[in-house]
Amino acid sequence: MSRYIIRRLLQFVPTIIGALFLLHYMVSLAIQLTGNPGRALFGDRRPTPQLLEAVQRQFNLDDPCLEQVGNPCLSLFVGRVTDIAQGDLGINFRGREVTDIIAASLPVTLRLALIALAFQIIIGLSAGILAGLRNKGVLDYAVKISTVLLIAFPVFVLGKVVQTTVNVPASNFLQARDAPDWMLAVVRVSYSGDYPWLSLLVPGLVLGALGLATTARLTRTSVIENLRSDYVRTAVAKGMPHRRVIGVHVLRNSLIPVITDLGMSIGVLISGAVVTETIFNVPGVGFQLIQAIRQNEGPVLISLVTFFVIVYLVVNLLVDLLYAVLDPRIRYD
The missing domain is CATH 1.10.3720.10 (MetI-like)
Structure with missing residues (x-):
């Protein structure tokens, strides 16, 4: 039974990676089509370029690949998978940890x-x-x-x-x-x-x-x-x-x-x-x-x-x- 369990656990890896990639691609495509969500944080206010750049950097929204529609942004995907593997699920737009x-x-x-x-x-x-x-x-x-x-x-x-x-x-x-x-x-x-x-x-x-x-x-x-x-x-x-x-x-x-x-x-x-x-x-x-x-x-x-x-x-x-x-x-x- 131990061999069976190990084999099933190994099957988790491609399944999770595949799900993560599909999600990553759809989220990236949504950003590419609708615009950077970092700008929406300010509502009707107009942020300074420096403030907008800092917000985009904080939420990993400053990657150049997000400016190209259809680009899968593999470098950004690898970074996300690495963070998740290390237990870092990121933060939301209000600065709260996803783990919380x-x-x-x-x-x-x-x-x-x-x-x-x-x-x-x-x-x-x-x-x-x-x-x-x-x-x-x-x-x-x-x-x-x-x-x-x-x-x-x-x-x-x-x-x-x-x-x-x-x-x-x-x-x-x-x-x-x-x-x-x-x-x-x-x-x-x-x-x-x-x-x-x-x-x-x-x-x-x-x-x-x-x-x-x-x-x-x-x-x-x-x-x-x-x-x-x-x-x-x-x-x-x-x-x-x-x-x-x-x-x-x-x-x-x-x-x-x-x-x-x-x-x-x-x-x-x-x-x-x-x-x-x-x-x-x-x-x-x-x-x-x-x-x-x-x-x-x-x-x-x-x-x-x-x-x-x-x-x-x-x-x-x-x-x-x-x-x-x-x-x-x-x-x-």
Whole structure:
């Protein structure tokens, strides 16, 4: 297994470098087409040439290659990769370290992702197992219809619908009756630092809705497929209790594709929090990414997306290693 882990870790290098280069090129192209963002820092004021030059030098915006449209600026790219490898993620246009931005916003995003993942595991797995065990029953059809509806709604549409039809009316209702603050935090349309977990329940449900539907349908299909397998019929023929057949044989083998989906969902939840955090004004990593895009802050944008790429790759590696735990027949060369 150690050789497999080393081989997978080595695969991280070209993936991260490729992602960094694409980001670097797009940011450089945006600067070349729209103009130097250093000038936008001063708003309506007209800076002196010396001050503008100092700002451009501070943020590495004075490279001559940025004046040529389509130039990939390889020297600037090598410098950025070297800085990131040394742990220097740069600063934003207000002089704040990117590492400080990630350190302050990451706990919020992790809480949001954990709540979404909990909804996905508890509700998605339960609905999928029950629907698979009661194939073609009322519960099975209810699960299939509801999951299709959830999949059909994009996250940004679902978030706005929930915000306008649930949060706002519920918040107005509770405020009119002088409800306690912790109840208001649950339905508040924005994040509350006083109740960090309660105020993330609704955004977490919205964020995990798509994954919940996918997990439920995948679990249902996997359970139905394993119920028809030869080893299940053999176990039943030998007189093994139904609870043991379902709990040990069917569910354990059915969870292999589900674990893959859940592992991929962790990376998707962290990176997909961009939309949800923006809708509900949650100050997480995704919200900071949107702010960096709006303000054309290249170093912040590149560093945050690099963080998302690393998280996604590490989660995929952990999921691959969990296969051997669920199915002893899987071996790593």
